[in-house]
Amino acid sequence: TVCATVADEVAKDVDDQVQTLLTDVKLNGMPALDAYWTYYLDEGEAIPDWLRPGAQLTMTARVYHPSGQTNPGGFDFKEYLLQRGVKIGLYGADELVEASHGFSLRGATAALRHDLSQRLMDVMGDEAGAYASAMLLGTKDFIPSGDKDAFRRLGIAHILSVSGFHVGVLAGMLYVVLRPLPVGLKGRTGVEAAVFLAYCLLTGGNAPVIRASAMLLWREFTH
Numbered sequence: 001t002v003c004a005t006v007a008d009e010v011a012k013d014v015d016d017q018v019q020t021l022l023t024d025v026k027l028n029g030m031p032a033l034d035a036y037w038t039y040y041l042d043e044g045e046a047i048p049d050w051l052r053p054g055a056q057l058t059m060t061a062r063v064y065h066p067s068g069q070t071n072p073g074g075f076d077f078k079e080y081l082l083q084r085g086v087k088i089g090l091y092g093a094d095e096l097v098e099a100s101h102g103f104s105l106r107g108a109t110a111a112l113r114h115d116l117s118q119r120l121m122d123v124m125g126d127e128a129g130a131y132a133s134a135m136l137l138g139t140k141d142f143i144p145s146g147d148k149d150a151f152r153r154l155g156i157a158h159i160l161s162v163s164g165f166h167v168g169v170l171a172g173m174l175y176v177v178l179r180p181l182p183v184g185l186k187g188r189t190g191v192e193a194a195v196f197l198a199y200c201l202l203t204g205g206n207a208p209v210i211r212a213s214a215m216l217l218w219r220e221f222t223h
Contacts, residue, residue: 001027001028001029001058001059001060002022002025002026002027002057002058002059002060002061002090003025003026003029003056003057003058003099003101004022004023004024004025004026004035004037004056004057005022005023005024005054005055005056005057005101005104005106005107005110006020006021006022006051006052006053006054006055006056006057006107006110007020007021007022007023007034007053007106007107007110007204008020008021008053008110008141008204009052009053009114009139009141009142010047010051010052010053011141012041012047015040016040016041016045017038017039017040017041018038018039018040018041018047018093019036019037019038020037021034021035021036021037021084021086022034022035022036022037022090023104023106023107023110024056024101024104024106024107025090026101027063032088033086033087033088034085034086034087034088035063035088035089035090036066036081036084036086036088036089036090037061037089037090037091038089038090038091039061039091039092039093048096048098050098051098052111052114053107053110053111053113053114054107054108054110054111054112054114055098055107056098056099056100056101056104056107057096057097057098057099058095058096058099059092059093059094059095059096060092060094060095061090061091061092061093061094062090062091062092063088063089063090064088064089064090064091065087065088065089066078066081066086066087066088066089085205105201106201109201109202109204110204112202113137113138113139113202113203113204114139116133116137116202117129117130117133117137117139117142120132120133120136121133121142126142129142130142130143131143131160134160134161135159135160135161135162136162136166137162137202137203138161138162138203138204138206140160143160148160161206161208162203162206162208162209163206163208163209163212164208164209164211164212166199166209167196167199167209167212167213167216168212168216170195170196170199171192171216174191174192178191178192185220188220189217189220189221192216192217192220193217196213196216196217197213199213200213
């Protein structure tokens with residue numbers, strides 16, 4: 001029995017396989033690690049309207065450990081999930097229902113990231129909004145898989161990722177805003193820490209963002 005919160009966009013591939021990441025996972029009532037969840041839709045079945053980032057659910061599923069690379073040069077599924085901080089998988093969606101388990105910080109930020117991505121696509125159009133969402137929020141799910149493969153083949157996939165550069169731009173904007181205000185070093189550092197923390201959460205705990213935020217805050221304390 002699985003209780004969890006949806007922590008990423010819910011995607012469906014050409015084989016009607018639904019895929020997403022779950023956080024705040026409990027297996028038979030016991031806290032567990034984040035999990036990669038998949039299940040297949042029946043013929044004519046659609047993804048439930050409520051199943052989106054931030055949604056909380058209860059279901060019955062099978063737990064498995066992702067396998068590593070089996071063929072030379074093949075896809076290493078285990079390594080792919082480890083890079084996202086995931087060590088276990090869940091398969092199936094028997095008795096899937098929406099259920100509230102209390103407040104989830106990662107669920108709330110995932111829902112906000114989803115809503116902001118939708119706003120970007122509404123304002124800029126689907127294609128431009130999808131790229132803006134990837135480069136500002138780290139959400140690549142709205143970009144067609146063919147486009148992402150092309151970026152990887154060209155060696156420029158990093159363009160679609162949030163990084164320390166984004167934190168640098170954010171720090172520059174904060175400097176311009178805070179400089180004329182009567183706040184001391186502690187006040188400025190406190191505001192920067194709050195904004196950087198919010199951006200780290202909004203981008204799903206992206207490692208380069210966390211690293212750049214920590215380095216910039218350390219610079220403030222040491223100068």
